[in-house]
Amino acid sequence: MGTPNTPPTTASNSIDQASPTKSAATLSIRHVSGESTPPPTGPSRLHTNDQTSQNAAITTPHDTQWLTGTPLAIISSLIATAVFLMMLDASIISTAIPRITDTFHSLPDIGWYASIYQLSSAVLQPLSGRIYQRFPNKPSFLTFLFLFELGSLICGAASSSAMLIAGRAVAGMGSAGLVTGGLTIIAASAPLHKRAALVGVIMGVGQMGLAIGPLLGGVLTSYVSWRWCFYVNLPVGGLLVLGLGLASVPEQCPKPSARRVWRSLQSELDLPGLALLAPAAVQLLLALEWGGSRYSWGSVTVVGLFCGSAVAAWFWFLWNWFRGDAALMPVSLMRVRAVWTGAITHCLIMTGVFCASFFLPIYFQAVKGVTPMMSGVCVLASVLSQLVALPLAGRMVELTGYVIPFALFSAIAGAVSNGLYSTLSPATSTAQWIGYQVLNGFGRGVGMPMAVLAVQAALPPHDLAMGNAIIMFVQTLGTAITLAASDAIFEGSLEAELPLRAPRVNAAAVLAAGATHFREIVAESDLPGVVAAYAASVDRVFYLAAGASVVAAFSCLGLEWVDMREKERLSAGDDVPLEEYEG
Structure with missing residues (x-):
């Protein structure tokens, strides 16, 4: 697979404790070529029950071999696939x-x-x-x-x-x-x-x-x-x-x-922690899945699931706090600002991604009258612009070294484009909905990697896997919640709009027919009203997506101004204060 090269000094950190001019309060990280000792962590940053392993990880240099060229391309391609x-x-x-x-x-x-x-x-x-x-x-x-x-x-x-x-x-x-x-x-x-x-x-x-x-x-x-x-x-x-x-x-x-x-x-x-967290997450997601569809929101089943989720989550929280850094989700990691703001920001950006992925096809099928297959073609403008933006954003981070400006741009672009999505109607031209998608896809493409990069910049190598997992957990749970909310907004709006815009149709029959079949049961004279009801209901979903982007514009400011450029980390003799590293 090729021989990996020795890493650049960007990742080669050792703890400079030898200088008599530095006290413990001003402990710093000096970057030395050819070595890679994990950054100063201590018990609050290394989450293991084996103190010997902790000490070894802190004091023993670890020669990391970065992959380059073909080996790196192969690994990246396999993971992407x-x-x-x-x-x-x-x-x-x-x-x-x-x-x-x-x-x-x-x-x-x-x-x-x-x-x-x-x-x-x-x-x-x-x-x-x-x-x-x-x-x-x-x-x-x-x-x-x-x-x-x-x-x-x-x-x-x-x-x-x-x-x-x-x-x-x-x-x-x-x-x-x-x-x-x-x-x-x-x-x-x-x-x-x-x-x-x-x-x-x-x-x-x-x-x-x-x-x-x-x-x-x-x-x-x-x-x-x-x-x-x-x-x-x-x-x-x-x-x-x-x-x-x-x-x-x-x-x-x-x-x-x-x-x-x-x-x-x-x-x-921490399997006991998993045994407490799992029921909390499962009951919450079931309540959101069943509420308003299989059962009413006020039913005993849905209310019971919400209550059971809250009780299980409370017990998990107490257990997690008691276990500290040995917990399923280490307490010290959750306190790192870049971690919790990164998780929130990534979840909010992905909310817009999922809303567009699920509700734009409904717009094209129900309002524009295209087939399910063609609705997939219609959203290619968003997908292609996102694919262009992602590597470009990565290159810009390499040049500037900071993630906050790009995360902020993504949030603003998301707020504007989702606001434009909320104006979609039967009369929206092809040029308009393509333009909206290009702005939305490019914006989210710029923002998607930023929270992950900020967390990786804020954590030592030992904690990277856990930091990634926290981001993915919050994103999975958060987008499930927002998609359930989006579905409730859409269905509630459709139920309210159909009697107003198409009073002669059987609203229950239209709802049961779905976005691709209601045209088969609706009279030609009533069709414009039903289509307008679908358009208005899709629009209201994007109010939620636009609001999430606005919140992301504030949460992304907590991602920390950590310069990731190689030349900043290669500056010979420059000491990075521990407080700056940990944020």
Whole structure:
């Protein structure tokens, strides 16, 4: 796979404690070529129960070998492909669900096909960070990839609705560690100032999978079989396993022996914490999934789920606080400003991404009257502009060294473009909706990598996996909440608008027919009113997305002004104050 090169001095840090002119209060990091000692951490920054390992990680130089050239390109391509498959699997099922329900006569199970994937993925996100923190990157990533592929195989071969749901759960468990693991491996493969472009490309390729999933699902379902929506992951996954098996996957920091971790697995991974967090997340997501659809928001079931989630979350919070830095989500990490503001910012930016991905196709199908397949073509303007912006944003970070200006630009562009989306109507011209998408896609492409880069700049190597996992957990849970809110806004608005704009139609029948079939049951004279009701309801969803972008404009200011440029970290003799490093 090629011989990696010795890292530049950007990542080569050693603790300068020898100078008699420096007191403990002014402890600083000096950058010395050829060495890479983890930054000053102490017990509050290294989260392990093995004090010997802590001391070794603090005092023993670790010779990191950055990947360059072909090896780096290969690792990045493999990770990007894995993330693409994961995002594709999350959205491809949307156009296959009608045929699946025909096969299994399982209309009541529709909600489970999508939600169980999100549930299992969200619950295991924090655990995936602990796993990458304790175990080697390659076997950990391959294990999660194997689970994802196994879930896809179960879904493709499903002989019942229950078997399909179980397969989706297994695939979701595997997906929990793919993004976290991919970001962790990239952090171990390239110095900080070169990660921006790599992270941007990986996220962009992943979002492309989310965007083309419904289009590919429609093609496979129409011309082959819905089962190939899942089987398509198998040959690509097999090539990924082969490629990763042959590749040299670096580590972000020294790790304890697997035998030592297995001996105290319950404590090392904080399995009791997972047992408390999982019910809280599952009950919350179920309440959001079922509220307003299967049950009313005021029903005993939904209220009970909300209450149960709150109680479980409270007990988890107490346990997490008691465990401190040995907890599932270490307390000291949650106190780092770049971590919690980064998680919030990334979640808010991704809220706009998911709103556009789910509701723009509804606009094109219901208002413009295109087919589901063509609606996938109509959103390509957003996808392509995002793909252009992601590597460009990474290059700009390399040149300027800072993430806050680009995160702020992304938030402002998101607020403006989502505001423009909220004006979509039956009369909106092609040039207008393409322009709106270009602005939105370019803005979110610029902003998506920024929170991840800020967290990686703020944390020592030992904590990178956990920092990545926290971002992914908050994003998964947060976007699930906002999508449920978006769905409630859309359905509530449609129920209110139909009697006003098309009083002669049967509103319940229109709602049951869905965005692609209501034209078959609505009279020609009533069609403009129904179309206008759909347009107004889609518009109101983007009020939420625009509001999220406005909040992101404020939260991104907490990402810290850390200069990532190589030349700043190569300045011979320059000492970076510990307070500046930790923020």
